[in-house]
Amino acid sequence: MLEISQYEAMAMLDLQEGEREMLAERLNLLFEGFAKLESADVEGVEPLVSVIDRYNVLREDVAEKIITRDELLANAPEQYDGYFQVPGTLE
Numbered sequence: 001m002l003e004i005s006q007y008e009a010m011a012m013l014d015l016q017e018g019e020r021e022m023l024a025e026r027l028n029l030l031f032e033g034f035a036k037l038e039s040a041d042v043e044g045v046e047p048l049v050s051v052i053d054r055y056n057v058l059r060e061d062v063a064e065k066i067i068t069r070d071e072l073l074a075n076a077p078e079q080y081d082g083y084f085q086v087p088g089t090l091e
Helices: 004-010 017-038 069-073
Strands: none
Touching (some): 004 017
16 A cells, blocks of 8 residues: 555655545545445346436437528627638737
């Protein structure tokens, strides 16, 4: 198991001693939980990707031309060569 200082170095943190102690306690609790999970018998259990059994409830992704370029540009205050013309933002 890695020491707190090794985790601190990997995450590029600079922790105070009190923070290191708190982190050590929390990590120990986390590792104890993982140890319990490792002891669970999962022989013959299929992996579960999602608990929801819905598949693509969205509509088909079909491109539709709703408005033409000319109709769209008709509302533009200024246009140039088939595009919106806007004030420059870089100087």
